[in-house]
Amino acid sequence: MKIMINGIHANLRFSSAHIIPNHESCGCIHGHSYFVDVEIEGERSGKFEFVADFKDVKDSVRKICKKLDHKMLIPINNENMEFKGLDSSNELSMDDFKNIKYLDFIIGNKNYKLPIEDCVLLPLKHTSAEELSKYFTYKLFEDIQNKGYSIATISLCVNEGIGQGALFKKEL
Numbered sequence: 548m549k550i551m552i553n554g555i556h557a558n559l560r561f562s563s564a565h566i567i568p569n570h571e572s573c574g575c576i577h578g579h580s581y582f583v584d585v586e587i588e589g590e591r592s593g594k595f596e597f598v599a600d601f602k603d604v605k606d607s608v609r610k611i612c613k614k615l616d617h618k619m620l621i622p623i624n625n626e627n628m629e630f631k632g633l634d635s636s637n638e639l640s641m642d643d644f645k646n647i648k649y650l651d652f653i654i655g656n657k658n659y660k661l662p663i664e665d666c667v668l669l670p671l672k673h674t675s676a677e678e679l680s681k682y683f684t685y686k687l688f689e690d691i692q693n694k695g696y697s698i699a700t701i702s703l704c705v706n707e708g709i710g711q712g713a714l715f716k717k718e719l
Protein backbone atom coordinates (compact mmCIF):
# COMPACT_ATOMS: atom_id res chain seq x y z
CA MET A 548 0.00 0.00 0.00
CA LYS A 549 1.03 3.59 -0.54
CA ILE A 550 0.63 6.69 1.62
CA MET A 551 0.72 10.14 0.03
CA ILE A 552 1.46 13.53 1.56
CA ASN A 553 0.79 16.75 -0.30
CA GLY A 554 3.43 19.30 0.63
CA ILE A 555 1.30 22.41 0.16
CA HIS A 556 -1.59 21.15 2.25
CA ALA A 557 0.57 19.44 4.87
CA ASN A 558 2.89 22.46 5.11
CA LEU A 559 6.11 20.75 4.08
CA ARG A 560 7.68 23.92 2.78
CA PHE A 561 10.82 26.01 2.83
CA SER A 562 11.91 29.27 1.23
CA SER A 563 15.52 29.53 0.16
CA ALA A 564 17.88 31.38 -2.10
CA HIS A 565 20.15 29.63 -4.55
CA ILE A 566 22.11 30.02 -7.71
CA ILE A 567 22.76 27.70 -10.64
CA PRO A 568 26.29 28.75 -11.63
CA ASN A 569 26.70 29.79 -15.28
CA HIS A 570 23.04 29.20 -16.13
CA GLU A 571 21.69 32.00 -18.32
CA SER A 572 18.73 33.01 -16.14
CA CYS A 573 19.34 31.09 -12.90
CA GLY A 574 22.98 32.20 -12.62
CA CYS A 575 22.00 35.16 -10.42
CA ILE A 576 20.98 34.73 -6.80
CA HIS A 577 17.24 34.20 -6.63
CA GLY A 578 14.77 32.35 -4.45
CA HIS A 579 11.94 29.86 -4.46
CA SER A 580 9.12 28.94 -2.11
CA TYR A 581 9.63 25.20 -2.26
CA PHE A 582 7.27 22.47 -1.15
CA VAL A 583 7.82 18.73 -0.87
CA ASP A 584 5.38 15.97 -1.85
CA VAL A 585 6.03 12.46 -0.55
CA GLU A 586 4.75 8.99 -1.38
CA ILE A 587 5.80 5.95 0.61
CA GLU A 588 5.06 2.36 -0.32
CA GLY A 589 5.38 -0.56 2.00
CA GLU A 590 3.68 -3.25 3.98
CA ARG A 591 1.19 -2.25 6.63
CA SER A 592 2.42 -3.24 10.07
CA GLY A 593 2.37 -2.52 13.78
CA LYS A 594 -0.42 -1.90 16.22
CA PHE A 595 -2.31 0.42 13.86
CA GLU A 596 -1.42 -1.33 10.59
CA PHE A 597 0.08 1.81 9.08
CA VAL A 598 2.54 1.89 6.20
CA ALA A 599 4.11 4.72 8.20
CA ASP A 600 2.53 7.17 10.61
CA PHE A 601 1.87 10.44 8.72
CA LYS A 602 3.16 12.39 11.70
CA ASP A 603 6.49 10.55 11.68
CA VAL A 604 6.95 11.18 7.96
CA LYS A 605 5.96 14.85 8.20
CA ASP A 606 8.24 15.42 11.20
CA SER A 607 11.16 13.95 9.26
CA VAL A 608 10.51 16.03 6.14
CA ARG A 609 9.96 19.21 8.18
CA LYS A 610 13.28 18.69 9.93
CA ILE A 611 15.04 18.80 6.55
CA CYS A 612 12.92 21.77 5.37
CA LYS A 613 13.80 23.68 8.53
CA LYS A 614 17.52 23.21 7.95
CA LEU A 615 17.21 24.79 4.49
CA ASP A 616 14.58 27.43 5.24
CA HIS A 617 15.61 31.10 4.89
CA LYS A 618 19.15 30.19 3.88
CA MET A 619 21.29 30.45 0.80
CA LEU A 620 21.80 26.91 -0.51
CA ILE A 621 25.43 26.22 -1.33
CA PRO A 622 26.40 23.15 -3.40
CA ILE A 623 29.95 22.53 -2.16
CA ASN A 624 30.80 20.16 -5.02
CA ASN A 625 29.85 22.46 -7.88
CA GLU A 626 32.65 22.48 -10.42
CA ASN A 627 32.03 26.11 -11.39
CA MET A 628 32.35 27.49 -7.84
CA GLU A 629 35.79 28.22 -6.50
CA PHE A 630 35.95 28.64 -2.72
CA LYS A 631 38.79 30.94 -1.70
CA GLY A 632 41.19 29.47 0.84
CA LEU A 633 40.13 25.90 0.11
CA ASP A 634 41.77 23.38 -2.14
CA SER A 635 38.99 22.25 -4.41
CA SER A 636 41.20 20.05 -6.60
CA ASN A 637 39.75 17.23 -4.50
CA GLU A 638 36.06 16.99 -3.70
CA LEU A 639 35.31 19.25 -0.72
CA SER A 640 33.67 17.89 2.39
CA MET A 641 31.67 19.62 5.13
CA ASP A 642 34.74 19.40 7.39
CA ASP A 643 36.70 21.67 5.05
CA PHE A 644 34.34 24.51 6.01
CA LYS A 645 34.24 24.04 9.78
CA ASN A 646 36.51 26.99 10.70
CA ILE A 647 35.15 29.38 8.08
CA LYS A 648 33.09 32.43 9.09
CA TYR A 649 32.56 33.87 5.60
CA LEU A 650 32.04 31.96 2.41
CA ASP A 651 34.17 33.69 -0.18
CA PHE A 652 33.69 32.18 -3.60
CA ILE A 653 34.09 32.94 -7.28
CA ILE A 654 31.81 32.00 -10.14
CA GLY A 655 33.18 33.16 -13.47
CA ASN A 656 33.94 36.87 -13.08
CA LYS A 657 31.73 37.30 -10.00
CA ASN A 658 32.98 37.22 -6.42
CA TYR A 659 30.54 36.51 -3.58
CA LYS A 660 31.16 36.87 0.13
CA LEU A 661 28.44 35.64 2.49
CA PRO A 662 28.34 35.06 6.25
CA ILE A 663 28.30 31.32 6.81
CA GLU A 664 25.29 31.56 9.13
CA ASP A 665 23.23 32.80 6.17
CA CYS A 666 24.12 29.67 4.18
CA VAL A 667 23.53 25.96 4.33
CA LEU A 668 26.24 23.79 2.86
CA LEU A 669 25.03 20.80 0.89
CA PRO A 670 27.20 17.92 -0.38
CA LEU A 671 25.81 18.38 -3.89
CA LYS A 672 26.94 19.43 -7.35
CA HIS A 673 23.91 21.61 -7.86
CA THR A 674 20.99 22.97 -5.87
CA SER A 675 18.57 22.11 -8.67
CA ALA A 676 15.20 20.56 -7.86
CA GLU A 677 16.66 17.29 -9.19
CA GLU A 678 19.56 17.23 -6.73
CA LEU A 679 17.45 18.51 -3.84
CA SER A 680 14.84 15.78 -4.33
CA LYS A 681 17.56 13.14 -4.20
CA TYR A 682 19.05 14.77 -1.09
CA PHE A 683 15.66 14.86 0.66
CA THR A 684 14.86 11.29 -0.30
CA TYR A 685 18.06 9.82 1.16
CA LYS A 686 17.73 11.87 4.35
CA LEU A 687 14.08 10.88 4.74
CA PHE A 688 14.81 7.24 4.00
CA GLU A 689 17.45 7.13 6.74
CA ASP A 690 15.23 8.91 9.25
CA ILE A 691 12.19 6.73 8.56
CA GLN A 692 14.26 3.56 8.83
CA ASN A 693 15.63 4.80 12.16
CA LYS A 694 12.05 5.16 13.33
CA GLY A 695 11.63 1.44 12.73
CA TYR A 696 9.59 1.36 9.55
CA SER A 697 10.25 -1.18 6.87
CA ILE A 698 9.41 0.55 3.62
CA ALA A 699 9.77 -0.50 -0.01
CA THR A 700 9.95 2.80 -1.89
CA ILE A 701 9.99 6.53 -1.31
CA SER A 702 9.01 8.88 -4.13
CA LEU A 703 9.67 12.48 -3.26
CA CYS A 704 9.08 15.60 -5.33
CA VAL A 705 10.77 18.91 -4.56
CA ASN A 706 8.68 21.63 -6.19
CA GLU A 707 10.18 25.02 -7.04
CA GLY A 708 6.86 26.74 -6.49
CA ILE A 709 3.64 25.66 -8.10
CA GLY A 710 3.90 23.99 -11.47
CA GLN A 711 7.41 22.55 -11.60
CA GLY A 712 9.29 20.01 -9.57
CA ALA A 713 11.65 17.04 -9.72
CA LEU A 714 10.64 13.61 -8.49
CA PHE A 715 13.18 11.10 -7.21
CA LYS A 716 12.27 7.50 -6.43
CA LYS A 717 14.35 5.31 -4.15
CA GLU A 718 13.67 1.62 -3.87
CA LEU A 719 15.04 -0.50 -1.07
Ligand SMILES: [Zn+2]
Nearest residue numbers: 565573577579
Ligand atom coordinates in the same frame (compact mmCIF):
# COMPACT_ATOMS: atom_id res chain seq x y z
ZN1 LIG B 1 16.07 28.59 -9.05
